[in-house]
Amino acid sequence: MKQLILLATLLTFSNSYAENFLTESQADTVLESIDNICGDTWCEGDFNFSFNEITCSSETNSCDLSFEFINEVYDYETDQVIVEERASVTCTLTGVTGYEYMIDTSSRWNHLGHSFYEKVTDCISDKEEIAYDTFTMDY
Numbered sequence: 005m006k007q008l009i010l011l012a013t014l015l016t017f018s019n020s021y022a023e024n025f026l027t028e029s030q031a032d033t034v035l036e037s038i039d040n041i042c043g044d045t046w047c048e049g050d051f052n053f054s055f056n057e058i059t060c061s062s063e064t065n066s067c068d069l070s071f072e073f074i075n076e077v078y079d080y081e082t083d084q085v086i087v088e089e090r091a092s093v094t095c096t097l098t099g100v101t102g103y104e105y106m107i108d109t110s111s112r113w114n115h116l117g118h119s120f121y122e123k124v125t126d127c128i129s130d131k132e133e134i135a136y137d138t139f140t141m142d143y
Contacts, residue, residue: 025062030103034058037107037114038069038124046128051075051135053128054090065101069127070094073135091138095127 026034035055042053052074060067070092077087097120100106106120116124 023061023063024059025102026058026060026067030107031058033114034103034106034116037116041116041121046125049132051132060100062102064098066096066098067100067106068094068096069124073132073138075135075139089139091135093131093134095131097123097127099123 035058038055039053042055047053054072054074055069056072057070058067071094073091073093075087075089075091076085078084079086100120100123103109105117108115108117
């Protein structure tokens, strides 16, 4: 009976590891790296962003990236946000094989790998229409 319990535990552990190949720390690093490059790329556009979660599967070699487009309207006289709207989206990034594909581990700065960066860029471009359709933008 103990052997059966041990075998079940090992199978559960190995399946959960196989399903999500990112540790919590690695997921945090990926999200932080996406956010860091944001100011020089996508965030130069009409919206701000909040990158909230990334979960990956080694079985499908894909990751789900959940984030929000944020539309803020400022009153420049008071320097206050008077309207904030958010549109939550999730993209499935295919062909992602591991942390080293996502983060250039040869650099000490945790830069996004080029191919992964391109996938995130495509994801944001593909979902941007949702933000335009969601936000009223009648201020």
